[in-house]
Amino acid sequence: MPGPGIQAKIPCPCRVGKDDPGPGGAAMKLNERSLAFYATCDTPVDNSGFLYKKGGRHAAYHRRWFVLRGNMLFYFEDRASREPVGVIILEGCTVELVEAAEEFAFAVRFAGARARTYVLAAENQAAMEGWVKALSRASFDYLRLVVRELEQQLAAVRAGDCAPPPRRAPALAPKENGCACAVWSAEAASRPRPGPPPPLPPRRRVSEPNGPLHAASFVRLHQQYGQEVRALRSRWLRSRAQP
């Protein structure tokens, strides 16, 4: 898919997003060309599909082809476009359902005074749920939390514990207690092994609580975000209810 089309003229490094022109002074530089290549490279994307994007507070919805890659949400004029129209960087934002004239709408909301909220709408319920789930877990921060959690679990397992530290189980049907370790090992051996493992991330300078305490903080974060989202949503609904 990437091809000669990408070799278009090198964009001015000072181009500012039309969404929010700066108040004055030189615009911030960004390696936009590299971003465009990242958007259109041929590795599998994390999610993609058509969404309606609201242009502004009182603007109409535009149908765009959205591609989620890592913590970058790119949007294209259409599916065949070679360069994104724009990108939303998914750090420090919350994703929530909204009540809008448009069905299956949801919002990506950034914190801070005069911060932008992107209102998007999917074409059906399943697509909306898929996008909300994918976007709310897309941040680098979230991924880093999970990786650190697994790193500690692996260290604990290697240190000789037979099982990972006990956790509060989510309210799901109890899973079958996996095959015996021996069977897993045999299976794993017959599968093609992945390439050389990446080096372990370094220990952070600030010492962290280990094991169950760290797990508890992650679960707590989930709960915290959930509460914040619910509080935001009910506040929003109340403000909408006022004439």
Added chain:
Amino acid sequence: MRYNEKELQALSRQPAELAAELGMRGPKKGSVLKRRLVKLVVNFLFYFRTDEAEPVGALLLERCRITQEEPSGFSICFMEDPERKYHFECCSEEQCQEWMGALRRASYEFMRRSLIFYRNEIQKMTGKDPLEQFGISEEARFQLGGLKA
């Protein structure tokens, strides 16, 4: 490409993985070395004039290569144009190695590969999928098939 500069500026104010004053030279021919405050936040490298609060610019660190440059510096180039290099000068070999290591680990794609690797190792050793407790074990982006060269 449209992007929200305010959001990027807000990101540049978040806690950094690494921050230091380094010499920096842009990729254009004839660029001169300038002192910049360089700050690594998630998969972005921000660079500031040493006396300013807002960054001069940012580099998204995906699909890039970090190369050592003698005597105690390194360069960043991007896969689509390896000749175009951003040069950085450190004050010591030690600082240079620290930055190179941090930058190589700073991409989302690297994080993803790490996750898949740890998940696979834990699964092999315990017979359990550690992602199940997070409710993300079915996500396509974390499957073993995603590990490519």
